[in-house]
Amino acid sequence: MISEQDLSEALELQKISGSPLGEILVSRGLISPLKLYEVLAEQGDLSYIGRNLEELYGLIDEELLKSFNVRELIHFRFFPIKRDGGHFLVAVVSQHDSSVEKLLGEKFGLVYVEKALITPYELDHLIHRFFGKSILHEATAGLLFRSPQESASRVFTPLQWLVGVASLVAFLWGLIFFTLPTLSVLLSIINLAYFANVLFKFVISLWGARIEKESITFEGDFKDLRENELPVYTILLPLHREPLSVIKQLVEGIRQLDYPPEKLDVLFLIEENDRETLENCKKSHPPYNVRFILVPEGAPKTKPRACNFGLFFARGELLTIYDAEDVPEPDQLKKAVAAFRNAPPEFVCLQAALNFYNRNQNLLTRLFTLEYSYWFDYLLPGLFVLRLPIPLGGTSNHFKTQALLELGGWDPFNVTEDADLGMRASYRGYRVGIINSTTFEEANSKLRNWIRQRSRWLKGYLQTFLVHNRRPLRVLRSSGFSGWLTLQLFIGGTPLGQAASVPLWLLFVFWLFTKRAFGFSFLPDFIMVIGLLNLLLGNFLGIYLSMLAVFRRGFYELLPFALLNLFYWFLAGVAAWKGIFQLFTRPFFWEKTVHGLGGKQ
Secondary structure, rough: OOOHHHHHHHHHHHHHHHOOOOOOHHHOOOHHHHHHHHHHHHHHOOOOOOOOOHHHHHHHOOOOOOOOOHHHHHOOOEEEEEOOOOOOEEEEEEEEEOOHHHHHHHHOOOOOOEEEEEHHHHHHHHHHHHHHHHHHHHHHHHHHHHOOOHOOOOOOOOOHHHHHHHHHHHHHHHHHHHHHHHHHHHHHHHHHHHHHHHHHHHHHHHHHHOHHHHHOOOOOOOOHHHHOOOOOOOEEEOOOOOHHOOOHHHHHHHHHHHOHHHHEEEEEEEEEHHEEEEEEEEHHHOOOOOOEEEEEOOOOOOHHHHHHHHHHOOOEEEEEEEOOOOOOOOOHHHHHHHHHHHHHOOEEEEEEEEEOOOOOOOHHHHHHHHHHHHHHHHHHHHHHHHHOOOOOOOOOOOOHHHHHHHHHOOOOOOOOOHHHHHHHHOOOOOEEEEEEEEEEEEOOHHHHHHHHHHHHHHHHHHHHHHHHHHHHHHHHHHHHHHHHHHHHHHHHHHHHHHHHHHHHHHHHHHHHHHHHHHOOOOOOOOOOOOHHHHHHHHHHHHHHHHHHHHHHHHOOOHHHHHHHHHHHHHHHHHHHHHHHHHHOOOOOOOOOOOOOOOOOO
């Protein structure tokens, strides 16, 4: 079935990585899993029972399945078929693994275990068929039932509704009977909050700018890693309505990763009714270390729900998540492994930087790149250095899988599940680190698509702000006043500040053209000063920091475009108002970001 040369090369790779020879042959496409398992069954004098799954269904004792939870089956890579007294027939992926006998002995006492072989893909199929409903229920409602206060399934608590309605009634009453004092208080609060938000982000950015990225990571020399010591690494790839060109680029990116293919556990998470994406995935001919996991239909139909479902099938000690159009630097996984080994145990997640490969496509992608460079190269490192909670980026966050399970996975009702998870980890006493690696994505090049994406992000930040303010004392105890302040000014301040900028700019423009007829004499002098600082200093700092962002990556051609950030911020303000509106009308609606709009790696 294979040539002598293929065998010699595989044996050399086995010496380096320590992986089973069959997995090496399969992962490199030298033999199909079906052929491998047929040979293994013949050599081991075992039966291979994956040929006819319909026939196998009739043999399975569903009462016996109630004695096991799905994580045991995935961890030990087996599936119980039937039991006759102390005699068990089980389907296994590896006939040499004695952990199955040990588990059955612990559950049932002295037993005799008869093994039959199935491929990992058939094991997934059996688990999906017989445990799919329970997995879906856990993926959707697990966090809600275990920790309802941390779930965004309820947008506002009764207390939050009471405070909000009371504030609105008080404002309307004041506006009718005490118009000018009420407007004075409102504009004072907006200007003070806006100023605090600008100042807070500026201080964080200063710390991020002072520290070189290499000095705030734990990775050490990742090139010294031995391949036989590398853990299995799971990659979750949620896909929805993805064109063939994007899937092909994704598959090529997987092939380019500098990691033993047999130690990569790649899961394509595809919605069950998304037949087009499934067909495109098949047409792309991915390597055998890719498994297709079909996510059953259900609500909310969000990326975090799909990721939670895929998490059940993860085999890796470490796990990361990428989007369909992502192109990570090839050595990113090895850097994460080295960083985890050098980091203190409280670090459960490491965030890589995100940037764009189509930054010069048009004006919008240039401004988007300036923002991302500032966010991931200055803001997040600043949060890390100051030991503040870090809201995770959408992809390229690398987890210890067991810690992720303990955290409850992602909140399927939060449309920025990544930011929420980063804050939740911090408030439970864990830390998020930064690694010096970049994943390149496709920047949104179409305005409508950008608004859709940005409004979802800002809506999710508001969800996260509301969720973690349900128990402010817990936040204060776990991360101190600075952590609580991060929640208010960074998580809440980002969408609310961008929303506030729209009426402030409109008010300024209105005054500019009607200043003889309209004045702000009813405002206290110090508020006028703060408003002027927001207008002049706030915008200057924003432009300055956008300019600063180009130097760390050498994107000097983007420098002049930082002067156009006023236009970009106004768009962000429009998206913020859309997100606020949807928070009340469609809180769990996931606005799909369309990929493949002209930006190619």
